[in-house]
Amino acid sequence: MFVLYLPSSNESRKIHEEIKAVPICRERDHCWSRHTDSGTGFTSCRLVCLLVIMGPAIPKIVRFFGLFILCSMFEGSLSVRFTVSSTTSVVAALGSDVLLPCHLIPEMNAEKMEIRWFKPTYQPYVHLYINGKDDYTAQMPQFANRTELLKDNITRGIFPLKIRNVTAQDSGEYYCFVESTEHHGKATVQLQVTAVGSLPVISPNTYTSNDTAFCVSCGWLPEPSLIWTDTQGIRVISSMENVYKDKKSLYCIFSIISLPDSSNITCTVSNSISQMNQSCWRIRETGLPVTCRDLYSRYIVFWPCLAALIVCIGCLCHQSKELRNKNEEIKQLLAALGNLN
Incomplete structure (x- = not known):
């Protein structure tokens, strides 16, 4: 720094070349690109470039104080820079409370900073x-x-966001944006809300003429998948499958299969978080389920038999009554013959 006080023009030019050798001012365009995200860095860059451009035309004492202020501002800009950090993803059960982490690197007091959590737009937040x-x-x-916003450790730059009673609509990407007077940054975290659906229900499909069955399960998050298997654990390919959302934005899944030649079939529903539910349905030994057509066949046999039985009972009752009447007549005749004797 003592060189600044040498009065010769040659040494002034030497100072000029030394300042130009500073990386931050090697190219004047850097003043408009590298440091635009920091107000202090932007100002210090402009001041360096100004000193370089003006060179020897600036009085030595002014140049000295300019460099002194520059150094102070540049050190200050380095001290306030930070990185916003979080985890990649967080998983939470439907209806529970969840913490979305966010903190500054290095640790620093964030009480006077702006902390904004938003998804997917900056505002509303x-x-x-x-x-x-x-x-x-x-x-x-x-x-x-x-x-x-939990502020217990905000003086250390730690400020997670707590969301209570998470819903299906809360799933998605969240941004933690932090801004100070000198710098700003943001981090991204993915929230995935999960829910285990109802036990799958297997029923015969009475709306088709084929021997088919369907399986349905609701209340899942994220989107589930369904697999049919037979007694040997061999997968059975479904003839139709549909996934849709209910009024609560939870997933339902519906599938139909043609019944295999097996004693049992199993319907398993699961999601990408390895949560699952399954149901097993027993098919009769012939490999066919007990369907409504079987019941109809039974009714065809049952009702005629019941009617025949009632007729038989009626005939027996009628014959029994006739026998009693004949017995009474015989007794009366015998009594009359006894009186004649």
Whole structure:
């Protein structure tokens, strides 16, 4: 720095070349690209370029104080830079509470910074902390009274977001955006809400003429898949399958198969989180289920037999009555013959 006080023009040019050798000012275009994300870095870059451009025309004392201020500002810009970090993904059960992590690297006090959680647009937001307090004025309606920024460790740059009673609509990508007066950054975390659906229900399909059965299960997150297997565990290919969402944005799955020549069939429903439910249905020994047509056949045999039985009972009752009447007549005749004697 003592070189700055040498009065000769040759040494002034030497200072000029030394400043130009600084990487941040090697190309003037860098002032408009590399440091635009930091106000302090942008100002310091402009000051360096100004000193380089003006060179010897600037009085030595002004140049000295300019370089002094530059060094102070550049050190300050380095000290306030940070990286926003989080985990890649978080899994939460439907209806539970979940924490979405977010923190600064290196550790620093974030009490005076803006912390904004949003999905998928900047505004309306999921949660906003600004000017040292929470701001709910433009919060997404679906998150009303369900979010909380935990500030126990905010002085260390740790501020996870708590979401209560998560719903199916809460699944998706969240952004943790942090901004100070000198710098800003953001991190992304994926929230996946899960739910285990109902026990699959297997029933005969009475709407077709074929020997078929269907399986249905609802209440799943994320989207489930369905597999049919026979007694030997061999997969049975379905003839039709449909997946749809109910009113609560939970998934239902429906599948139909032609019944195999097997004593049992199993319907297994699972999702990508390795959660599953399954049901087993026994088929009669012939390999066919007990369908409504079988019951109809039984009714055809049963009712005529029942009617014949009733007729027989009626005939027996009638014959029994006639026998009693004949017995009474015989007794009366015998009594009359006894009186004649």
